Amino acid sequence: MPTVHFTDAAGAVRDVQGNPGDSVMETAVRNGVPGIVAECGGSLSCATCHVFVREDCLAQLPPMEDMEDEMLYGTAVDREDNSRLSCQLRLTDELELFVTTPETQV
Amino acid sequence: MGAHTAEQPAPVTDLSVPTRTGLLIIGASQSGVQLAVSLRALGFDEHITLLGDEDHRPYQRPALSKEFLQGTVESESLIFRSNEYWAEHNVDLVKGEYIVRIDKEADGSGVAHSSSGKQFPFKRLALTVGARARKLEIEGGDLDGVLYLRNADDALALKARVGDAQDVVVIGGGFIGLEAASSLQKMGKNVTVLEFGPRLVGRAVGEETAEYFLQAHRSRGLDIRLNTSARRFTGADGGTSVAAVELQDGTVLPAQIVLVGIGVIPNTQLAEQLGLTVDNGIVVDRFALASDGTTVAIGDCANMPNPVPGSEPGERIRLESVNNAIEHAKVAAYSLTGRREEYAGIPWFWSNQADLKLQIAGLCNGYDRTVLRRDEERGKFSVLYYRQGQVIAADCVNAPLDFMAVKNALAKGQNIPADAAADPATPLKTITTDS
Numbered sequence: 001m002p003t004v005h006f007t008d009a010a011g012a013v014r015d016v017q018g019n020p021g022d023s024v025m026e027t028a029v030r031n032g033v034p035g036i037v038a039e040c041g042g043s044l045s046c047a048t049c050h051v052f053v054r055e056d057c058l059a060q061l062p063p064m065e066d067m068e069d070e071m072l073y074g075t076a077v078d079r080e081d082n083s084r085l086s087c088q089l090r091l092t093d094e095l096e097l098f099v100t101t102p103e104t105q106v
Numbered sequence: 107m108g109a110h111t112a113e114q115p116a117p118v119t120d121l122s123v124p125t126r127t128g129l130l131i132i133g134a135s136q137s138g139v140q141l142a143v144s145l146r147a148l149g150f151d152e153h154i155t156l157l158g159d160e161d162h163r164p165y166q167r168p169a170l171s172k173e174f175l176q177g178t179v180e181s182e183s184l185i186f187r188s189n190e191y192w193a194e195h196n197v198d199l200v201k202g203e204y205i206v207r208i209d210k211e212a213d214g215s216g217v218a219h220s221s222s223g224k225q226f227p228f229k230r231l232a233l234t235v236g237a238r239a240r241k242l243e244i245e246g247g248d249l250d251g252v253l254y255l256r257n258a259d260d261a262l263a264l265k266a267r268v269g270d271a272q273d274v275v276v277i278g279g280g281f282i283g284l285e286a287a288s289s290l291q292k293m294g295k296n297v298t299v300l301e302f303g304p305r306l307v308g309r310a311v312g313e314e315t316a317e318y319f320l321q322a323h324r325s326r327g328l329d330i331r332l333n334t335s336a337r338r339f340t341g342a343d344g345g346t347s348v349a350a351v352e353l354q355d356g357t358v359l360p361a362q363i364v365l366v367g368i369g370v371i372p373n374t375q376l377a378e379q380l381g382l383t384v385d386n387g388i389v390v391d392r393f394a395l396a397s398d399g400t401t402v403a404i405g406d407c408a409n410m411p412n413p414v415p416g417s418e419p420g421e422r423i424r425l426e427s428v429n430n431a432i433e434h435a436k437v438a439a440y441s442l443t444g445r446r447e448e449y450a451g452i453p454w455f456w457s458n459q460a461d462l463k464l465q466i467a468g469l470c471n472g473y474d475r476t477v478l479r480r481d482e483e484r485g486k487f488s489v490l491y492y493r494q495g496q497v498i499a500a501d502c503v504n505a506p507l508d509f510m511a512v513k514n515a516l517a518k519g520q521n522i523p524a525d526a527a528a529d530p531a532t533p534l535k536t537i538t539t540d541s
C-alpha cells in the first residue's frame with residue numbers, strides 16, 4: 001500500500017496510507033491532514049495543496065506540467081526547488097513519499 | 107432534493123432520551139463540512155451533528171459539471187472526508203433527512219423536525235442549506251429528460267441518459283451551462299446552448315471576457331445562440347420523454363436531453379419559518395449571525411456584508427462559490443467559539459470549460475476601466491478591472507500567473523498600474539506597487 005508521510009511546518013509527522021490512483025492531496029484531505037486546503041478539489045486552480053517533497057523522493061514523481069509550474073508561483077509560502085502541487089501527484093502501488101506542508105496555504 | 111431512502115444507520119438522536127447536540131448544522135455540503143472542520147480546529151468540543159437531505163456522503167459539487175460528468179474522476183474522489191475522520195472528531199453525519207420545521211427558543215436552542223418525522227434537538231443552529239436550481243416553467247418542462255444540475259443525483263441522472271442521447275440543448279449560458287455544454291461536447295454530443303441575454307455569463311464577468319468565451323466556444327464547435335429562448339419542449343408522438351425544443355421564433359431543435367442552467371435560488375424556507383430576516387438569502391452580519399443573533403447562516407444561502415476590504419459600507423452580497431463557502435464558514439466558526447472575526451477577503455472563483463481555465467480574482471462591480479492582456483499565440487487572456495485607478499478584480503483565462511499576481515496584490519492592498527499592465531509580456535508581479 002502506498003504511504004505518504006506528512007510533516008507539518010512545526011515538525012509533527014502524520015503517516016497516511018492511501019489508495020493507488022488517488023492523489024496525495026485527496027489522501028491528505030480525506031484524512032484531515034492539516035496544512036492541505038485544496039479549495040479547488042484538484043482541478044489545478046487554487047495552489048492551496050502545495051507541498052515540499054523530500055529531495056530523494058522527487059525522482060519517483062511525474063514531471064511537472066506548465067500549468068502546475070505557473071500555479072506554483074502563486075503559493076502562499078514561496079515555492080522552492082522541491083515544491084509540487086499535491087493534487088498532481090498520484091499514488092502508485094509501492095510509493096513511499098515524504099512531504100512537508102507549508103506553514104500556510106492561503 | 108434527493109430521495110430519502112434508508113441506506114443509512116439510524117441517526118444520532120435516541121428519541122426516548124432527547125439528547126441535545128451542541129451544534130446542529132443543517133446542510134451537509136461545502137459550507138457545512140467546513141464549519142464542522144474549522145470548529146474542531148479551533149478546539150470547539152461540543153458534539154456536532156452535520157445533517158443533510160442527500161443520500162450521499164458530503165461531496166464537492168464543482169466536478170459535477172466537469173470531471174465527474176466526463177468520467178475522468180470517480181465519485182469516491184469527490185467525498186470531502188472519510189467516515190473515520192467524522193468518527194474521530196465526534197461529528198455525527200446524518201444523511202437523507204430533510205428538515206421541514208424548526209422550533210427555536212430565544213437562547214438559540216431548539217428542535218428541528220424532518221419530513222420523516224424525526225427530531226433533532228440542538229443547543230445552537232447553523233443553516234448551511236445552500237441554493238436550489240431555478241426551474242424553467244414552460245410547456246413541457248416536466249417531460250422526462252429535462253434536467254437540472256445542482257447535486258450528485260442530478261449528475262447521476264444526466265450521466266445515465268448521456269449514452270443514448272445524440273442531441274443536447276443546454277438552456278442558459280452561465281457557468282454551469284457552459285461547463286456542462288463543453289463536457290458533453292467533448293463526449294461527442296451535438297450541443298446547442300441557448301442564452302436569453304445578449305451575452306454569455308451575464309452576471310459574473312465583464313463584456314470582454316464574455317466575448318472571449320463566445321468566440322472561443324464557437325471556434326471549438328459549440329453552437330451558441332444569444333438572445334434566444336425556448337418556447338416549449340415537446341415529446342415524441344405524445345411520449346413522456348423530451349424529443350425537441352421549440353424556440354420563440356419557431357425553430358425546432360432535436361434534443362434527447364435538455365439541461366437547464368438558469369441560476370439558483372437560495373434556500374430560505376427554514377429561515378423564513380423561523381422569522382429571520384431574508385432578502386435574497388438569509389441576511390447575516392459580519393460575524394455570520396442571522397437577525398436573531400444566535401443562528402449562523404453561511405455559504406450560498408447567506409446574504410452578507412461585502413467582505414472585500416474597503417468596499418462601500420452597508421453594501422451586501424450573496425456569493426456562490428467554494429472559496430466563499432470556506433471563508434464564510436471560518437468566520438462562523440469564530441462566532442460560535444465566541445471570537446469576533448470579520449470576514450475580510452478577496453473572493454475568487456474558477457470555471458473549467460473545454461481547455462479554457464478561467465480564474466476570477468476579486469469582484470468587478472463598479473469598475474470604470476478595463477485593461478486587456480491578450481497573448482494570442484499562447485492562448486492566454488486576462489482582463490483587469492479598475493476603479494479610480496485601483497485594480498479591483500481580474501478575469502484570467504489560461505493565465506494563472508496573472509490571476510495569482512492580482513489576487514496577491516488585492517490581498518495586500520497593492521495596485522497594478524493600468525498603463526503598465528497592458529503589455530502581456532510584462533509579468534504583473536514585477537509592476538505591482540504599494541498603492
Ligand SMILES: Cc1cc2nc3c(=O)[nH]c(=O)nc-3n(C[C@H](O)[C@H](O)[C@H](O)COP(=O)(O)OP(=O)(O)OC[C@H]3O[C@@H](n4cnc5c(N)ncnc54)[C@H](O)[C@@H]3O)c2cc1C
Pocket residue numbers: 107132133134135136137138157158159160166167168169170171203204205206234235236237255256257282373376404405406407425426427428429431454455456457458
Ligand atoms: C455543477 C456545479 C459546479 C460548480 N462549479 C464551481 C466552481 O467551479 N467553482 C466554485 O467556486 N464554485 C462552483 N460551484 C458552486 C459551489 O459548489 C457552491 O458555491 C457551494 O457548493 C456552496 O456550498 P453550500 O454548502 O453553501 O451550499 P450547497 O452546496 O448548496 O449545500 C447545501 C446542502 O444543504 C442541503 N439542504 C438544503 N435544505 C435542506 C433541509 N431543509 N434539510 C436538510 N438538508 C438541506 C442541500 O441538499 C445541500 O446538500 C458549482 C456548483 C455546481 C452545482
Ligand code: FES
Pocket residue numbers: 025038039040041042043044045046047048049071085086087088
Ligand atoms: S487542489 Fe487546487 S491546485 Fe491542487
